[in-house]
Amino acid sequence: MAHYAVIMLLAGIxxxxxxxxxxxxxxxxxxxxxxATVLFSIAFLACVIVMLLTGPQALTKVVQAPRHLFLAGVLIAFYVLTVTYIAPHFGVGNAVFFVLMGQLISTAxxxxxxxxxxxxxxMGGTRAFGIALMAAGVFVTQRA
Known part of the structure; x- marks a missing residue:
């Protein structure tokens, strides 16, 4: 399990x-x-390479997947387009901190x-307190 945490920490970085x-x-x-289009083109190429290396058999099951699961593609496009546009005007830190706030809410x-x-x-009291503490930390960093 620790390796999952390290991988996700790197993803977060x-x-x-x-x-x-x-x-x-x-x-x-x-x-x-x-x-954003350039980013997605490079990301698509990287994903195709990984898919080919790990086996493309699952590709045949895509047509059977529920359609609402494809909303993830729209959401990542929304994120990349908005952060690419907003970060130069609002600051990378501000943009990512507000993304983090949204992530805290949606993950809960x-x-x-x-x-x-x-x-x-x-969502117990301890978990709610932890999320509130993280949210407060994000808020404090924006006030500094």
Whole structure:
């Protein structure tokens, strides 16, 4: 389990880097939409390579998946487009901190209700306090 935490920590480190790099690309080329398209093109190529290396058999099951699960693609496009546009105007830190606030809210709901097949982790007092403490930390960093 510890290796999962390390991998997700690295993914978390990558989110602000992604925001800063793609925002800078959007400013440099003058189009957040083009910057996002370039990002997704490179990401698509990377995913295809990993898929080919790990076995593309699951690709045949895509047509059987419930359609609402494809909303994830729209959500990641929304994130990349908005952070690419907003970060240069609002600051990478501000943009990512508000994303973090949204993540705290949505993860609490997803875990509490076990949405989309997630493991159920009820919202008890200790968990609510921890999330509130994290939210307060995000708020404090924005006031500094």
């Amino acid at each position: 990558g989110i602000p880097l992604l925001a800063a790099l793609n925002a800078a690309l959007g400013v440099r080329i003058g189009s957040p939409a083009v910057a 709901l997803i875990d509490h209700f076990g949405l989309f097949g997630a493991r159920i982790t009820p």
